Each structure stands twice: as structure tokens, then as C-alpha cells.
Amino acid sequence: xQSVTQLDSHVSVSEGTPVLLRCNYSSxxxxxxxxxxxxxxxxxxxxxxxxxxxxxxxxxxxxxxxxKKSETSFHLTKPSAHMSDAAxxxxxxxxxxxxxxxxxxxxRVLVKP
Amino acid sequence: SAVISQKPSxxxxxxxxxxxxxxxxxxxxxxxxWYRQQPGQSLTxxxxxxxxxxxxxxxxFVIDKFPISRPNLTFSTLTVSNMSPEDSSIYLCSVGPGxxxxxxxxxTRLLVx
Numbered sequence: 001x002q003s004v005t006q007l008d009s010h011v012s013v014s015e016g017t018p019v020l021l022r023c024n025y026s027s028x029x030x031x032x033x034x035x036x037x038x039x040x041x042x043x044x045x046x047x048x049x050x051x052x053x054x055x056x057x058x059x060x061x062x063x064x065x066x067x068k069k070s071e072t073s074f075h076l077t078k079p080s081a082h083m084s085d086a087a088x089x090x091x092x093x094x095x096x097x098x099x100x101x102x103x104x105x106x107x108r109v110l111v112k113p
Numbered sequence: 114s115a116v117i118s119q120k121p122s123x124x125x126x127x128x129x130x131x132x133x134x135x136x137x138x139x140x141x142x143x144x145x146x147w148y149r150q151q152p153g154q155s156l157t158x159x160x161x162x163x164x165x166x167x168x169x170x171x172x173x174f175v176i177d178k179f180p181i182s183r184p185n186l187t188f189s190t191l192t193v194s195n196m197s198p199e200d201s202s203i204y205l206c207s208v209g210p211g212x213x214x215x216x217x218x219x220x221t222r223l224l225v226x
Binding site: 049 | 144
């Protein structure tokens with residue numbers, strides 16, 4: 001079984017400052033990990049994924065995430081927040097069969113001008 | 114990736130009625146998934162729909178309440194039966210065309226009065 005914990009339900013940042021969204025996972029095997037973003041009244045968009053290649057994963061829109069096995073973490077960062085980054089972000093782990101996704105509780109990001 | 118559409122995009126229904134949600138993808142895919150996102154919550158997998166076989170339901174979801182059809186490799190429907198206000202949610206379909214990564218439709222926003 002696997003689980004995902006997003007440590008912050010809400011994050012508020014000023015435009016142009018760094019963004020850090022924290023995610024810890026639990027898995028009995030080597031998981032694949034994902035970050036998805038959901039803008040208001042929109043579907044989910046894949047930001048990036050980790051699949052046991054490089055531990056630092058670069059995604060779209062300037063986001064990146066680092067897989068740290070020793071800490072069972074997969075935190076998402078962006079060096080400079082933009083107003084368009086205001087959305088809900090989900091950290092996701094895949095199941096042993098590779099096709100069953102378990103979602104974290106989500107982190108809502110607010111970007112202040 | 115895959116382009117996924119859902120119909121309807123939103124609906125308001127009376128309790129006791131049923132609603133069928135359609136999911137169409139622009140390419141043939143083996144696996145399609147249905148998720149529920151209750152207000153302010155994360156996503157929960159309802160079932161996996163494979164073409165040519167019965168859907169596989171997750172714990173807490175039953176076929177009588179959420180019957181699923183998968184007549185071909187590009188289409189699936191989810192019916193929400195005998196609705197109550199607790200069924201008010203966003204229902205999303207997703208596809209996994211080439212492995213673990215899933216791509217999501219825009220969702221169907223359902224309000225039950």
C-alpha cells in the first residue's frame with residue numbers, strides 16, 4: 001500500500017518569490033511520483049513525474065521537484081512565483097501495478113501581487 | 114499525451130435521479146479511470162474501466178451506485194444512480210495511454226439538490 005501526505009494545505013507567496021510545496025510519501029516499493037496542478041474550474045495538468053531516473057526532475061512552467069529516498073520526500077519548487085501559479089497542487093504516487101494513483105490532500109497556492 | 118473530453122461539463126440534478134457522464138479520448142487506450150473529487154477534497158479513484166471486461170471498483174464504491182460502461186477503446190460512461198446531495202462532486206475520467214502517467218479530462222461538476 002502507498003500513501004501521500006502534503007504537509008501544507010495552503011501556501012501563500014508574493015509574486016517573484018520562491019515557492020515550496022512539501023510532499024512525503026510512503027511506499028513498500030520504488031514508486032513513481034507525480035505532481036499535478038488544478039487551476040480553478042479546470043482539469044488536472046501534469047507538471048512533472050519521477051520514474052527512478054534522475055532524482056531532480058524538471059517540469060513545465062519552471063517547476064522542479066527533487067526525489068529524496070532517505071527522507072521519503074518529493075518536494076516541488078519554483079524559484080519565482082507568477083500570478084498564474086495560483087492553483088491547487090497534488091502530489092501523487094503510483095501503485096505497484098503502475099496504474100493506480102493515490103493522491104495527496106492537495107496544497108492551495110495563493111500568489112499575492 | 115491524450116486529449117480527453119467529458120460531457121456534460123456541469124449539471125444540477127434532483128435527488129433520486131441518475132446522471133450519465135461521458136468520457137471521450139482522441140486515441141485508443143487500454144485503461145480508463147473514473148475519479149471523484151468532493152468539495153474541497155482530493156481525488157479518490159472510483160473504478161478502473163477496461164474494454165471488454167467489467168469495471169474494477171475501489172473499496173467504498175459499488176456497481177449498483179456507479180455503473181460503468183466501456184464499449185470501445187476511446188469511450189466510457191459513468192452513471193451516478195439514485196443521487197443524493199452527498200453525490201455533489203466533480204467527476205473526472207483519466208487515461209493511461211502508455212504506462213503510469215495518467216491524463217485527465219476537464220471534469221463534470223455535479224450538484225444534487
